[in-house]
Amino acid sequence: MLNYPGPAKFYLIANKDNPAVKPLFELGMGKRPAEELFDILRDPDEMHNLAADPAYKNVKEKLAAQMQEYLVQTKDPRSTGGDASIWDKAPYFSDIDKRAHPNSDAIRQFKLDSVYDYLK
Secondary structure, eight states: OOSSOOHHHHHHHHTTTSTTTHHHHHHHHSOOOSOOOOOTTTOTTOOSOOTTOGGGHHHHHHHHHHHHHHHHHTTOHHHHTSOTTHHHHSOSSOHHHHEEOOOHHHHHHHTOOSSEETTO
């Protein structure tokens, strides 16, 4: 992530613990929730996740049923009883990702080595 310079990205990383910045950091760089549902007519920027809103329960159930039907049609192993564990066993980082080469701006701003291990 730090291979390519970006003032906004670097600002968010440097200030991720600041209460005013933390929500923006989470939106841009945090892990996504298991379910997301957006009203793209009212919220075209998809900023307000409605998946947990009881008012959208029926919509969410309908879309989940459509997704399940599609998974069955396409013989996706997660729906057919096949080896769905390939998604659970796949490495999150490839070997090249584990040894990042940040650019000079990131090295200077975050006091990094020219190569570092994400997982340490």
